[in-house]
Amino acid sequence: MSAPAETSVTDQSDVVLAVAASSPSADAAVAPAALGSSRRYRNVRDTVLKWSAGVHWDLVFALPILAIVALAAIAPGALTSGDPLDANPRESHLPPGPEHLAGTDLLGRDVLTRIIYGTRYSVLIGLGASTLGVLLGLLVGLGAAVGPRWLDRVISRFVDVVAAFPGLLLAMFLITFTGRGAGNLVLALGVGALPQYARLIRANAFVTLGSGYVEQAKTFGLTSRRIVWRHVLPNALGALPIMITIGLGGAIIGSSALSFLGLGPQPPAAEWGLLLAESRTYLRQAWWGAVFPGVALTSVVVAATVLGQNLQRRYERRDR
């Protein structure tokens, strides 16, 4: 036998041994070693299990969706050559086909193109609102946690009052003062989301304040302001990206809902909620006008939530 062939044989047996040694048996039963062909089957099965065990299937679906969404928000022209505002009355309400993959709307505009261009509105408003809510929550929640006790009382009661209104209702209420438009929508949704974040961050900050390392920091002779800067604030900031991601889904739904009601960007903008509103009347004749924006909206919200939850799980596990 030639030398290289020999090495390959030993390599192979090594692999088999390694796989056999690390076989994750699915039960805790006491069993003698399996023999013969069932062993080969088990080796294969175990190898497959081993490879797939570390894979987060939810992320496998969520991340590509979010990548496409990010691309659509940044450079919609890269995904479609059409113009979202390019009306063509002669092609009104064409069903999905090779020309128009998602059909056309009443004015003959390509639905897919409008969905792609609408991403920017929906996602940016959602992201903006989520970020604004978390930042406001950070300010309010930290103020309550590290400030004097009377401030905590005032802030907590204030937050209670704000939280008594559903976020969407509060946002609508604010828009009646500020007027409609994308910027005001971000502001309104951000304030609407404030209570939940403020409470979370306040609670987090109290945990940090009661922790062993803050107690220890006191024994070093640190002032309480130093302790807030060194420990409380950074530990609260660590969770922010996760909160923003988890809040993103809800914020996108909120922004679409308000646009649907006509409180967001105005026609002919291609915002998703607006697309839904426009096609609502013709749902019987042209289902594609509402279904495809709906699918886009749903998948983005689910993907964002999945990502957020994964981030959170990873963050919580970091101490172990």
Next chain:
Amino acid sequence: MNPTLVAGREADRQDVTELSRPQALEAGSGDGTDSGSGGRGEPVIQVRNLAVEFTTPTRHVQAVRGLDLTVYPGEAVALVGESGSGKSVTSLSLLGLTGPTSRVTADEFRIVGRDVRGLRDRGWRQIRGRELGLVLQDALTSLDPLRTVGQEIKEALRAHGANKSGADAKVEALLAEVGFPDPAVRSHQYAHQLSGGLRQRALIASALAGDPKLIVADEPTTALDVTVQAQILDLLAARRDAGTALLLISHDLAVVSRTADRVLVMRDGVVVEQGSTAQILTAPRHEYTKALLRAVPSAATRGQRLSSGDSGEPEPALRLAQVVQEVGTAASAEEAAPPVLRAAGVSKSFEVSGRRRLRAVVDVDVTVGRGQKVGIVGESGSGKSTLARILLGLIAPDSGRVEVNGQSWRSDGKAGRLRLRRAVQFVSQDSLGSFDPRYTVEEIVAEPLRGLLTRAERQERVREVLAAAHLEADLLKVVPRSLSGGQRQRVSIARALALRPDVLICDEPVSALDVSIQAQILDLLSELSQVTGTALVFISHDLGVVHHLVDDVLVMHRGQIVEQGPVDQVFNAPADPYTQTLLRAVPRLAVR
């Protein structure tokens, strides 16, 4: 108890001792195990060549290898080892509870004569509770917070086919059997309304519900005070005397030596030595057993090193000697200086549940002289930790005063108080919790120095104190959660030393550690106090540890100091009745 029955039991136990002699010589070959079964009935457990493996996508761990174990009715066998030795995995595998990632194999695996290899969950359920009862360590998390103790035990009864009628009476009988005071009333209480000792009793009662042939007790007394621990061990011993076999799992040889007839010492998943309790304690054969026994701190080990010096050579301490000189000259200049720490008439109470006030610390006086080692002992709830926090200036006492180097925590205004803090540093039990999770070891140790020293000076000091704590410099960039328990406590001590304090307050610094690691940390503390002249306030529930380490001791009970004085005097001739009770309850290595 019936005297004839006791006598019979005694005879049985002698039999066991004789049997285990030749067995110990073979140290785990286990062939001698089966031969002596005549006359004592069928073994409850008979395991030969047990192996338990765990496989996760990233790791493969062989937790137990080649373990032989035979337990006869009425016999108490102890499995002793440090964390990671595989003792708990062994106990779980006996109940088929090792989980889906595990793989259990054995040449022979019989429970009450029945071969349990290849048993599925349904089969195991018939064994659990009925043949084997499990008592876990953490009674609070093992009891359902939403159910009363009575309901908990009733469920166990019903799982074994007890009918509804008469269940209440049975619950009460079980609770009475485990020494529950007032079982009719107490069975309606929830776990959180019970003390740690009563919770453990409740757990034992529910383990007894199915009238098992063997009780597997995994660290049943680890979270308990010594006096309560003694009661629980007596309770288990009484069960053993009544004919139930006992498998005791513990990290503590002393705890086990009281109750067990036979001891198996485990390390890294292998039984390294086994034999009768007396033989293991008096004539250990294996190096590891010897090291374990040596590591147990007590009065007899005062002034000696406990760890077999593989890590702690005095070389790095030399560098610290320079530090001492600085400190030392400062100290000698004020020879008649006030004590580093003095508390006078300190009291503190907390409000609990509305109007009731808990008096945590009552009129306590403490004086810690320069370089002195003072121990504070007491059971949980005695006010030790509150006192520590008052001494640290973290809690203001309701009355009385605390002085650091003659200056009161209160007198000096905010800036002065912050400066004063640097003289008193703190080492807590939960070292991981005392580190900001975002910090590396270097950042942790350097934190107290920020704003006081330049970056270069800080680095220098960090290296110095890490070396003094016998930590390698390559740990600098490591985050604390990837350190071992012993390393974490060393980092904690290094950090406390960084400010060159006059006194170090240690609150149960070794109680979460294995004996051998505990030995290293104790060696480190006594070495540091000797070399640097730092005074030590050492708070512990473990009288042996305290006796080993300190000069003077204070005994706390319900917030008060019931006795104080030089440690030898207090522990050898206790004057106070509480101190006497405490000392009596301490589990000692039966033969030494």
